[in-house]
Amino acid sequence: MKKAIIWDLDGTMWDSSRRVYSAWNDYMQSQGVSKRFTQDDCRSYCGKTLAQIAEVVFPDAPVQWRNRMIIECCDAECIPLAKFGGDLYDGLEAVLEQLHKEYHMSVVSNCGLGYIEAFFTGNHTEKFFDDYENAARTGLGKAENIRLVMERNHIDKAVYIGDTAGDQKAAEAAGVPFIYAAYGFGEVKDAKWRIDSLRELPAVLDEIF
Numbered sequence: 001m002k003k004a005i006i007w008d009l010d011g012t013m014w015d016s017s018r019r020v021y022s023a024w025n026d027y028m029q030s031q032g033v034s035k036r037f038t039q040d041d042c043r044s045y046c047g048k049t050l051a052q053i054a055e056v057v058f059p060d061a062p063v064q065w066r067n068r069m070i071i072e073c074c075d076a077e078c079i080p081l082a083k084f085g086g087d088l089y090d091g092l093e094a095v096l097e098q099l100h101k102e103y104h105m106s107v108v109s110n111c112g113l114g115y116i117e118a119f120f121t122g123n124h125t126e127k128f129f130d131d132y133e134n135a136a137r138t139g140l141g142k143a144e145n146i147r148l149v150m151e152r153n154h155i156d157k158a159v160y161i162g163d164t165a166g167d168q169k170a171a172e173a174a175g176v177p178f179i180y181a182a183y184g185f186g187e188v189k190d191a192k193w194r195i196d197s198l199r200e201l202p203a204v205l206d207e208i209f
Contacts, residue, residue: 003209004104004155006146006176008162009111009119010046011184016077016086016119017042023077033069043185047164049110049135050074074112074136081115085122089183091198096128098202104153107132108145108160142166143173150174159208161201164188177208 007013021042028035035057045053050070058066099105105128107116113136120126131153133145140148150158160171163184168191171178179201180191188194193208195201 001156002104002154003102004106004150004153004158005099005205006106006108006149006158006160008047008160008164008167008181009107009109009116011043011163011186012089012161012167012181013092013107013125014086014088014119014123015043015185016081017046019080019084019086020077023080024073027073027076031069046185047110047162047166049141050112071112074115078112078114078118081118082121085124086119088123089198093125093128095198095201096125099205100128103205104131104155105129106149106153108134108142108149110135110142112136142170146170146174146176150176157209159193159205161195162186179204179208 010016017039021037021039024037024042045056051067054066054070057070107129109116111134116132116134120129131149133149135141135145138145138148146160159177159179160167160174161179161181162168163181164186165188168178168180168188177193178191179193179195180188182194182196193204195204
């Protein structure tokens with residue numbers, strides 16, 4: 001049986017907001033747009049698709065314009081993230097190294113193009129993962145992308161680990177167990193499986209599989 005761990009990114013493996021909000025503000029300034037972001041603003045957008053973020057940030061703006069602005073903000077954020085990385089959660093690298101010896105590992109996120117690659121490059125994590133997918137590349141929702149990764153890698157059984165109620169719904173729709181990363185950005189009230197630190201993950205996986 002081929003077993004997989006499919007990971008969310010923001011609020012699950014790293015917090016990139018320190019670099020993201022700064023890059024977004026620099027881009028807005030370069031475009032002559034008065035909108036400015038805080039680090040908490042950028043954390044609150046995690047888990048949403050780019051179109052959803054655009055609607056939150058610019059609710060009254062023309063759809064085409066606001067979507068373009070958010071796409072270009074996401075392009076801008078990938079430059080410092082690919083160079084300097086984001087803030088990894090405590091113990092991540094050790095846990096990834098341990099788990100990759102036993103499980104197929106993938107990332108599925110609602111992020112923009114280049115964002116997962118920036119996580120790989122800036123934090124030197126690519127060696128721990130076998131595949132990845134995102135909504136910007138496929139045009140699909142998170143549940144569909146989880147299934148897509150499972151199908152093309154011939155996965156028999158998988159779990160999805162994430163930090164939001166949206167992640168939980170995606171896992172349920174994809175037909176895989178959900179592990180709630182309670183140290184992340186979101187809140188999930190009724191998760192069957194929960195970890196309060198990444199070091200708890202191997203034991204939970206042993207129980208599930």
